[in-house]
Amino acid sequence: MRVPWPEIHPAVREAVEEFLGGPVAEAVTQTGGFSPAAAVRVRTAGGRRAFVKAVGPEPNPDSVRIYRSEAEIAAALPVSVPAPRLLTSFDLDGWVTLVFEDIDGRHPALPWRRDELDLVLGAVERMSAALTPAPISAPTIARRYADAFRGWRDLLTEDTTGLDPWALRHLAALADLESGWPEAATGDTLVHADLRADNLLLTGDRVYVVDWPWACVGVAWFDRVAMLPSVGMQGGPQPHELLPDPDPAVTAVVAAIAGFMVRHGRLPDPPGLPTVRAFQRAQGVVALEWLKQRTGWV
Structure with a gap:
């Protein structure tokens, strides 16, 4: 669903x-991710390079709000965070544009390779330590995900037609377990809150974390926990x-993530995002199996 460079609003390209x-x-358009936006590595005639993200109000107006949030967070991140530096951002004719330094890296190989996974998990652990306490102001994780993390x-x-039989049998207990997630996730670490392979870039032995619109303040281990269902569904260890x-x-x-x-995997596709529900469903299968294992409920 990426928008190629020539289809970006002309005034945005000129700016x-x-x-x-x-x-x-x-x-060069970059693949991965879900937003119906431009994600382009550009090189000028003079040789300057940058990574440009730009989104307009169609077909998904929520994407504009998300990009504004990312611009605010990215501008505030300290240089110690392993993230590309935001060079500039602007709103123009309904489009939101972010221009980052261009990182000469690649996404992790899929299926996951264990050496790359270990590299990423180590980097996530170091990042969490470096971002404790949170160096910038951001919403608490309970506020950020209050409406989302109530699936059960x-x-x-x-309507629960087609719901996993185990989940249906334990639905009331799952709802009760889920209700305790805000207290469980409370902390003073700045967390990315949306880690997965397409939000990571590898260059040599260094890991860069990209796409920070959902950053919030929570428990230090949240990023690792939230990332693991995607690792499992993309060929890595469970x-x-x-x-x-x-x-x-x-x-x-x-329980909250599962x-x-x-639940979101059962919803209709959002406008302009035809692949996100399938991705959520696939993660939901892994997350639910993990939850079964953790609870021991039969």
Whole structure:
């Protein structure tokens, strides 16, 4: 669903070229992600490189709001964070544009390779330590995901046709378990809150974390926990192999993540995002199996 460089609003392209100091001679669209937006590595005629993200109000107006949030967070991140530096951002004719330094990296190989996974998990652990306490102002995780992380509770009053039999049998208990996630996830760490392979870039032995619109303040281990269902569904080890910790707080957060993925995977596709529900459903399968393993409920 990526928008190619020539289809970006002409005034936006002109503004980017003015900022970069010359016309764009090469523009390579980057794959991955879900937003119906432009994600382009550009090179000017003078040789300057940058990574440009731009989105308009169609077909998904929520994407504009998300990009504004990303611009605010990216501008505030300290240089110690392993993220590309935001060079500029602007709103123009309904479009939101962010221009980042261009990182000569690649996404992790899929299916996941264990050496790259270990590199990423180590980098995530170091990042969490460096971002404790949170160096910038951001919403709490309870506020950020208050409406999203109530999937099991919402399913109590919705059509449950086709729901996993185990989940249906334990639905009331899952809703109760899920309700404890805000307290379980409370902390003072700035977390990315949306880690997965397409939000990571590898360059040599360094890991860059991109796309920060959902950043919030929560418990230090949240990013690792929230990432593991995507690792499992993309050919890596299953979550229980990577995080056997029986901490009840982790279980409450896993319940919230599983409920989010399962319920949202049952919803219609959002405008302009035809692949996101399938991705959520696939993660939901892994997250639910992890939750079954953690609770031990039969």
